[in-house]
Amino acid sequence: MLALRGATSVESNDPQHIVRGTTELLRELVVRNALDPADLISIWFTASPDLTADYPARAAREMGFTDVPLMCASEIDVPHGSPRTVRVLIHTHSARPRAAASHVYLHGAVALRPDLATAVPSRPEGA
Numbered sequence: 001m002l003a004l005r006g007a008t009s010v011e012s013n014d015p016q017h018i019v020r021g022t023t024e025l026l027r028e029l030v031v032r033n034a035l036d037p038a039d040l041i042s043i044w045f046t047a048s049p050d051l052t053a054d055y056p057a058r059a060a061r062e063m064g065f066t067d068v069p070l071m072c073a074s075e076i077d078v079p080h081g082s083p084r085t086v087r088v089l090i091h092t093h094s095a096r097p098r099a100a101a102s103h104v105y106l107h108g109a110v111a112l113r114p115d116l117a118t119a120v121p122s123r124p125e126g127a
Contacts, residue, residue, distance in 0.1 A: 002094035009108030022059035
């Protein structure tokens with residue numbers, strides 16, 4: 001089994017922004033890790049406390065992950081937490097070593113793991 005992490009920030013607490021941002025994150029994780037949807041065991045999503053307009057898991061369902069168990073939860077509201085952030089943890093069947101995992105952090109969420117920064121630039125504030 002291989003566990004993959006990722007996070008992204010979304011523009012606003014709006015269902016379309018949550019689904020669009022989560023879809024972008026999932027696509028990057030699938031492409032970078034050459035994931036076969038048939039090998040997915042489960043996907044866990046969390047959202048920062050300021051994201052309440054929709055479930056991030058809706059993006060996975062709309063992408064066709066209909067047989068994958070999905071779970072959504074809210075992050076703990078801590079001082080200086082990352083605003084408008086969706087995080088994901090994917091469990092997948094894989095013989096690859098943990099070191100081969102490509103974790104993905106996009107847009108403002110790059111600040112969570114700058115050591116794993118991706119080529120996708122952060123959105124300007126208000127964009």
